[in-house]
Amino acid sequence: MRKTCHCGEMMTMKLRTVIYSGKVEIDNVPIFSCAACSRSEVIPEVKPDLTGLIARLGAEPDKQTFLFNECNEWADLLVEAKVNKKPPEPQDVEALIQQRINTLLDLYLLAQTLGDEAWITELNKRLQQLSKRSLLA
Ligand SMILES: [Zn+2]
Structure with a gap:
C-alpha cells in the first residue's frame, strides 16, 4: 500500500480529484502522494482505466x-475502505479484495447461468482489474 518517493520519503495512498482539460472532474482517483515534497502520481493499477476514460473524452x-x-x-x-479517513492496513484491503472477488464470482456464475454475454464481459473486466495484485506486493 506504500511506495517510496524519489525524495526518499514514504508515499501514502489517497483518493483525489483529477481535473482534465480544465473542465472535466474525475473524482476518487487513487494516487500515491508524498507529504514531504508534494509529489503525487496515479497508482499504476488504475492507469489504463484512467487513460482510457480520458481518451474517450477527446480533446x-x-x-x-x-x-x-x-x-x-x-x-x-x-x-x-475509506482510505482518506484512515489509512487502511494492508490486511484490511486484502480482506475487502477477497470479499469483492467472491461477490463478483457469484455474479459471474449467475451471469453464465443466464447466458448474459454483456454481463459476463463486464464482470470479466472487473475481475481482471482486481487480479492485478502488485499493489499488495
Ligand atoms: Zn517526496
Whole structure:
C-alpha cells in the first residue's frame, strides 16, 4: 500500500480529484502522494482505466464530472475502505479484495447461468482489474 518517493520519503495512498482539460472532474482517483515534497502520481493499477476514460473524452470535452470508482474496481474498493479517513492496513484491503472477488464470482456464475454475454464481459473486466495484485506486493 506504500511506495517510496524519489525524495526518499514514504508515499501514502489517497483518493483525489483529477481535473482534465480544465473542465472535466474525475473524482476518487487513487494516487500515491508524498507529504514531504508534494509529489503525487496515479497508482499504476488504475492507469489504463484512467487513460482510457480520458481518451474517450477527446480533446475538447464538455464540462462534466465522473466518479472514477464507478468504472474501476480499485477505486471502488478504496472508497469502501475509506482510505482518506484512515489509512487502511494492508490486511484490511486484502480482506475487502477477497470479499469483492467472491461477490463478483457469484455474479459471474449467475451471469453464465443466464447466458448474459454483456454481463459476463463486464464482470470479466472487473475481475481482471482486481487480479492485478502488485499493489499488495
Ligand atoms: Zn517526496
